[in-house]
Amino acid sequence: MRHVQKNFPDATLPPSVAGGKDNVTQLLILRFQEMLREGVLTQGTRLPSERELAAHFNVARSSLRQALKVLEIMGIITPKVGDGSYLNKDTSAVLAVPMEFLFLLDDTSVGELTELRLLMEPGLARLAAQRATADDIALLRKSVKDLESSSQDRLKLVSSDLFFHRAIFQASKNRAASSLFQTIHRAMAKMILVTSQLVELEHTLSFHKPIMRAIEQRKGDEAAALMQDHILDATALLISEQTKQQEVWLHKSVVQTKKPILKVKKQKKAAARKKCP
DSSP: OOBOOSOOOOOOOOHHHHTOHHHHHHHHHHHHHHHHHHTSSOTTOBOOOHHHHHHHHTOOHHHHHHHHHHHHHTTSEEEETTTEEEEOTTOTTGGGSOGGGGGGGGGOOHHHHHHHHHHHHHHHHHHHHHHOOHHHHHHHHHHHHHHHTOTTOHHHHHHHHHHHHHHHHHHTTOHHHHHHHHHHHHHHHHHHHHHTTTSOHHHHHHHHHHHHHHHHTTOHHHHHHHHHHHHHHHHHHHHHHHHHHHHHHHHHHHHHHHHHHHHHHHHHHHHHHHHOO
């Protein structure tokens, strides 16, 4: 495996970009795309140290660290204690799509993940209302409190949101469901990462808080209905964004196709004018 330390494409950021952790994350994805295409990076490559990456991208190490954590959540890199971070072996397809479609990782579509979540989570919320212990309720409250204080920290927002859903899986006291969460949590994190960029924090809290209250009050049917509404709302946001991005891609594709045709037409006209006496 190559440890990439040199030959990075130019990655110096302007001050307006370097200041934002979300922008740093998107920049890293764009640079990884370039380096994969140019052969500088290969699947399974060990990345340079945080210090080297921060210096290369001209960003603070704190911003870089947050960006790397988001890339880890999305399954793009894997950190190994004492050995650095590695680009995952299945990331070439991931890095070929824009940020808005990272929820399609691991061949999990929005529709498939939504179907699975709708089959499970409303029922698990109902079970949580019946079976949650005082400790489970405390975890739910903590997840909501953490989410409330995450407006300036995208990584904390995603982690807190995911923690809320994991707490409900655990509170259901269904061990098979808790194990399944470990299988789908990465795809869920990607969905959360996207939707968190499409709505204000209060929008998410407007679903989490009523669900928590219904579980606290042992109202199983209400908790299930609220969870279903929450999942359907998130799915609608993702599908809407996907449609917008597809329209943008189609427009760009049409423009790129027209450019060479227009160039040829101009060349023919110029040649024709030269032939005229």
